[in-house]
Amino acid sequence: MNQADVSKLVSKLRVKVLPKHRNLPGPKGPEGRIDKLRKTVTGLIKFERIELNYNRADEARQYAERLISEAIRHGDCHKPTMDTADFWLLEKELVHKLFKVLVPRYETSNLSYTRMYNAPRLQYGRTIDKVVLELRGNPFPDLLNNKSNNKLLIQNVLLDAAKNDYRQTKIAEMAKNIGKDIGTKQNTDSKLNEAPEKPNIS
Amino acid sequence: MATGNLNLLRNAFSKLRIDHVFTRSLQRPRYRPPYWYAPKESATSDEFLTQENKQFIEEVMQDKMQLQNSLQSPLVNIDQNETPTWNPQTRRVGLIARKIGNYPLWTKDGKKVLTTLLQVVDNHVIKYIPPEEFNPMKTSSVQWKEKRKLGCMLVGSETIDPSTVTREYCGLFSNAGMLPKRHLFRFMVSPESYISPGTPLYATHFRVGDYIDVRAKTMDRGFQGVMKRWGFKGMPASHGVTKTHRRPGNIGSGGEKARVWPGTKMPGHMGNRWRMLRGVKILRINTQHNVIWTLGVAIPGETGATCYLFDTVLPLKKHSSSPPFPTQPLVDDLPLEYFDESIQRFDERSITYEEV
Amino acid sequence: MRRQILCLSTKVTQNSCTKALPLTRFLSSQEAIDRRYHLFTLEKKRQLENVGRIEKIEVQYKGVPNSCTLIMNKGISTPYDCARHLSDWHVESSALALLDGSVYWDMHRPLTENCTLELQNFTVSEPQQVNKAFWRTCSFMLGACATIAFKDTVPVKLHSFPGPDIRSGSFIYDVDLPTLSDWKPTQQELITLAAEYIKLTRLNEPLERLEVGEELALEMFVENEHKTRQIPSIARQNGKVTLYKVGKHVDISRGPMISTTGQIGRLTIASVHKLNGSTEGDVKQLYRFQGVALPTGVMMNHFTFSILAQRAKKLNPVKSPIPKPVESEEKEQIAMKG
Numbered sequence: 001m002n003q004a005d006v007s008k009l010v011s012k013l014r015v016k017v018l019p020k021h022r023n024l025p026g027p028k029g030p031e032g033r034i035d036k037l038r039k040t041v042t043g044l045i046k047f048e049r050i051e052l053n054y055n056r057a058d059e060a061r062q063y064a065e066r067l068i069s070e071a072i073r074h075g076d077c078h079k080p081t082m083d084t085a086d087f088w089l090l091e092k093e094l095v096h097k098l099f100k101v102l103v104p105r106y107e108t109s110n111l112s113y114t115r116m117y118n119a120p121r122l123q124y125g126r127t128i129d130k131v132v133l134e135l136r137g138n139p140f141p142d143l144l145n146n147k148s149n150n151k152l153l154i155q156n157v158l159l160d161a162a163k164n165d166y167r168q169t170k171i172a173e174m175a176k177n178i179g180k181d182i183g184t185k186q187n188t189d190s191k192l193n194e195a196p197e198k199p200n201i202s
Numbered sequence: 203m204a205t206g207n208l209n210l211l212r213n214a215f216s217k218l219r220i221d222h223v224f225t226r227s228l229q230r231p232r233y234r235p236p237y238w239y240a241p242k243e244s245a246t247s248d249e250f251l252t253q254e255n256k257q258f259i260e261e262v263m264q265d266k267m268q269l270q271n272s273l274q275s276p277l278v279n280i281d282q283n284e285t286p287t288w289n290p291q292t293r294r295v296g297l298i299a300r301k302i303g304n305y306p307l308w309t310k311d312g313k314k315v316l317t318t319l320l321q322v323v324d325n326h327v328i329k330y331i332p333p334e335e336f337n338p339m340k341t342s343s344v345q346w347k348e349k350r351k352l353g354c355m356l357v358g359s360e361t362i363d364p365s366t367v368t369r370e371y372c373g374l375f376s377n378a379g380m381l382p383k384r385h386l387f388r389f390m391v392s393p394e395s396y397i398s399p400g401t402p403l404y405a406t407h408f409r410v411g412d413y414i415d416v417r418a419k420t421m422d423r424g425f426q427g428v429m430k431r432w433g434f435k436g437m438p439a440s441h442g443v444t445k446t447h448r449r450p451g452n453i454g455s456g457g458e459k460a461r462v463w464p465g466t467k468m469p470g471h472m473g474n475r476w477r478m479l480r481g482v483k484i485l486r487i488n489t490q491h492n493v494i495w496t497l498g499v500a501i502p503g504e505t506g507a508t509c510y511l512f513d514t515v516l517p518l519k520k521h522s523s524s525p526p527f528p529t530q531p532l533v534d535d536l537p538l539e540y541f542d543e544s545i546q547r548f549d550e551r552s553i554t555y556e557e558v
Numbered sequence: 559m560r561r562q563i564l565c566l567s568t569k570v571t572q573n574s575c576t577k578a579l580p581l582t583r584f585l586s587s588q589e590a591i592d593r594r595y596h597l598f599t600l601e602k603k604r605q606l607e608n609v610g611r612i613e614k615i616e617v618q619y620k621g622v623p624n625s626c627t628l629i630m631n632k633g634i635s636t637p638y639d640c641a642r643h644l645s646d647w648h649v650e651s652s653a654l655a656l657l658d659g660s661v662y663w664d665m666h667r668p669l670t671e672n673c674t675l676e677l678q679n680f681t682v683s684e685p686q687q688v689n690k691a692f693w694r695t696c697s698f699m700l701g702a703c704a705t706i707a708f709k710d711t712v713p714v715k716l717h718s719f720p721g722p723d724i725r726s727g728s729f730i731y732d733v734d735l736p737t738l739s740d741w742k743p744t745q746q747e748l749i750t751l752a753a754e755y756i757k758l759t760r761l762n763e764p765l766e767r768l769e770v771g772e773e774l775a776l777e778m779f780v781e782n783e784h785k786t787r788q789i790p791s792i793a794r795q796n797g798k799v800t801l802y803k804v805g806k807h808v809d810i811s812r813g814p815m816i817s818t819t820g821q822i823g824r825l826t827i828a829s830v831h832k833l834n835g836s837t838e839g840d841v842k843q844l845y846r847f848q849g850v851a852l853p854t855g856v857m858m859n860h861f862t863f864s865i866l867a868q869r870a871k872k873l874n875p876v877k878s879p880i881p882k883p884v885e886s887e888e889k890e891q892i893a894m895k896g
Binding site: 365368 | 861
Binding site for chain 3: 145150152153154155157158159160161162165166
């Protein structure tokens with residue numbers, strides 16, 4: 001009722017966040033977890049596309065998204081943001097890259113800043129989920145080979161020609177039926193109006 | 203997962219004799235692949251087709267479905283003289299229905315009865331195998347070819363997209379010129395009740411007031427204790443009873459045969475068995491959606507489960523006069539609802555007073 | 559039989575194929591096929607030996623994974639050999655080679671000069687020429703299948719196949735079956751034809767190209783009167799006739815073909831239509847074999863493929879090679895559409 005509205009204090013992350021963080025266990029404990037994630041976030045900002053295990057990638061992704069959203073929100077003159085960037089990015093040129101390259105890239109977008117794909121796993125051996133974590137708009141070629149837009153592929157050419165042929169025969173048959181049943185002329189007329197008029201390209 | 207299991211079973215059974223399958227205990231559920239088994243689901247893969255081409259494929263399938271629906275039933279043209287005659291011994295085809303829910307109805311006395319709704323979705327006759335050629339995998343004694351009197355009618359329900367199933371499965375239907383169906387079932391019918399493949403079957407195949415047998419798989423209740431599974435009484439909840447409230451108690455009798463008899467009722471898996479409920483009365487039929495309202499809620503299975511409907515074999519409730527034989531053809535001007543005489547129609551007056 | 563061919567081949571090499579030996583007896587189909595095959599291999603060997611001193615050419619390869627320069631042998635190395643230097647995937651998936659960004663080259667055709675090489679598979683961004691080469695190869699293989707599918711008592715004379723038109727819905731080969739005057743293939747026969755075709759493709763043989771002189775070409779196709787009539791007009795341009803060989807089958811074709819027959823995947827022989835000619839003309843009647851196919855690796859479910867197969871059953875509207883044009887049903891349908 002009288003609670004302060006805290007929902008606008010921090011940008012909402014545009015990726016799914018689990019209710020509890022992962023422990024990423026190791027010899028150094030929680031400090032080691034933060035170190036691992038720092039290295040991962042540094043690597044992601046530096047190389048823009050990295051391949052690693054799912055759990056570490058998902059944790060690092062949350063931190064990377066938060067870092068970029070803070071940078072966009074506050075800009076590079078804001079001392080707390082600069083300190084966070086300084087802590088998380090182990091190479092100091094990457095701080096410049098974050099504010100000078102990534103912020104302009106993602107300022108206007110309302111999508112997430114990172115993307116995660118499933119990567120090929122070991123065929124024999126332990127079932128470890130491997131993923132590829134990348135920043136959107138990276139200079140490498142697309143990982144998803146989306147060929148579905150290519151209407152020049154042979155299957156699309158064949159199907160397109162078959163489609164024109166099929167619709168022509170359908171229209172020809174309907175034209176025949178109009179001539180036959182004069183009593184049901186009303187129905188067939190409405191059918192013709194519904195059928196799309198396809199130009200004879202083939 | 204179901205296909206994986208079925209594949210495992212198929213491999214196991216292929217090592218046994220093909221025509222005579224051995225089963226062991228009486229209570230154990232019996233699974234076997236049907237004799238017409240063909241792998242059903244087809245693996246989907248990335249097809250790099252343009253949006254227009256995908257729409258075109260959809261269009262072709264819709265046209266085929268429309269064609270299938272608008273095909274005139276061959277029964278309409280049959281002369282009255284040629285219709286095979288019905289006698290009380292003939293068995294006619296049944297229907298494949300889906301249990302869609304429960305609903306109350308009221309009798310003319312004012313008594314509320316609970317009913318189950320069974321919807322007959324898109325049933326078509328796929329194939330007929332005459333008794334001489336029919337050679338199934340039998341669990342009980344193998345019948346001589348000469349003694350076989352019943353033919354096998356394959357009926358399918360619920361048309362599905364052909365691209366989701368394998369070519370072999372589609373081939374079962376394309377021989378009748380039909381699109382593939384989700385469910386296939388066989389009904390053993392007498393040769394007089396032959397229906398040509400491609401004929402649609404509707405809910406009006408049965409009439410209001412008829413009794414039917416419903417075969418379905420019961421609800422899977424999982425591992426259940428002896429009280430729910432076998433109806434044991436258990437023990438009192440208090441009065442000093444120690445740690446024994448829902449247990450079976452004694453399981454043997456002692457003496458010479460001092461062992462636990464096989465088949466002793468114990469906790470175990472309950473449900474998910476094929477059961478036949480006999481003599482279910484039909485109270486109402488809706489012809490627009492092909493829904494049959496049956497008396498009682500004891501139809502086995504969950505809501506949405508498939509069930510198979512047959513004419514009842516109970517002697518006092520069998521047909522005494524001819525039902526629509528071999529089936530009810532498509533007639534245009536059927537009334538929307540048929541009600542049994544005992545059921546109160548709410549568009550009718552319930553109480554009438556005489557003007558005095 | 560071998561002695562005859564050896565005699566012939568020595569004559570060919572000595573006199574550079576001027577006069578042909580008069581054949582003393584009628585060649586059966588199997589012998590004709592063997593003869594053609596031997597002549598092809600001998601001519602190919604001769605052309606290879608003619609290269610003489612081996613010179614080197616620089617081939618700039620552009621594409622995945624890295625661009626590189628390959629030093630290959632002039633007149634001997636083919637784009638297939640360049641692909642072998644790259645990887646197995648390049649070898650299996652490449653169907654056509656693109657030289658200098660403009661000339662489409664067969665994979666098994668020797669390179670002649672320094673050039674830039676791009677290997678084209680079926681999923682490049684501009685696959686029109688690859689698709690055409692694929693369709694052409696399918697027609698070619700249909701001819702090969704027709705020669706071996708029939709029984710020995712039925713002589714098969716291949717006539718020709720037109721340029722590839724993918725939008726027509728089927729690839730065709732016009733075949734003359736002199737002994738079958740009225741043949742309507744049953745469903746089972748079409749399935750058998752398709753099975754023979756698939757058996758040929760599964761052998762995964764490369765398509766080898768060779769350019770020969772007009773006289774040798776006439777010599778090779780001496781028992782096929784349709785081909786002997788076509789060869790002079792084909793050779794009119796530059797005196798050479800391009801032949802392709804797959805396994806033991808040799809045929810004339812103009813354009814580039816794909817790399818190996820194993821790249822032909824899903825296929826069906828849809829129908830065989832009869833094309834009629836006049837009884838006085840050279841060609842009495844032809845049978846138009848029609849089929850539709852997809853490259854290996856293209857995924858399509860059976861329902862979609864059946865739509866394509868259904869369309870391929872209709873008579874292909876490409877003009878009949880018999881001089882007198884025939885009124886086809888397609889023309890009537892087009893007239894009705896208005």
